[in-house]
Amino acid sequence: MIKVATAECFTHGHIAREIHAISQGYEGKFGPNYPLLKNVTQDLTVVCGIFAPTLSSLQKVLKVDPPRPLKLIRGIKVYDEENDKKVAVIMAKAVKDLLGADIGIGTTAGIGRGGIAISTDEYTVVTSSGFYADLTTHDSSQLFKRQECGVKKALSIFLDVLNDDLDKIMEYDDVYILI
DSSP: OEEEEEEESTTTTHHHHHHHHHHHTOOOSSTTTSTTTTTOOSOEEEEEEEEOOBHHHHHHTSOOOOOOOSEEETTEEEOBHHHHHHHHHHHHHHHHHHHTOSEEEEEEOSEESOEEEEEOSSOEEEEOOSOOEEGGGTOHHHHHHHHHHHHHHHHHHHHHHHTTOHHHHTTSSSEEEEO
16 A cells, blocks of 8 residues: 655645545546546555645644745745745655655645655655746736646656656656655
């Protein structure tokens, strides 16, 4: 049984929901009908999916001390893209460790393409959604497009992580692996 835990900001828990749908054979927005994930054969379970948009959620729930954000909007942390990636790594590792999961996924996005991290015991894949948006402008259409791109990319890379296919992972735009 592969245990997965997520701490999500800009993806609003959709990654956890979709992995859960896949693991249970449900139809989700991306779920079993999502072409890249319909052949997942591993026995998966989502032990926890946390929606963590605020600085205090990182500090109090995930028990981490992230870098200081550029700005707070009603408690929601706003970083630039470089720091989003760093914070996504912190989130992925923290939720993985706190829940005793095999894989931790963290996402956060303020200004830029955001940060996505998928962490195992061996390595952490770090990337972005690939779509630029700025949380401070409150442009919902851009924010939702970044979210959709982030969920799809995270799920695609998640499949490659399950298959331990580092060569395939390195084919994605804007990706690196921390060992």
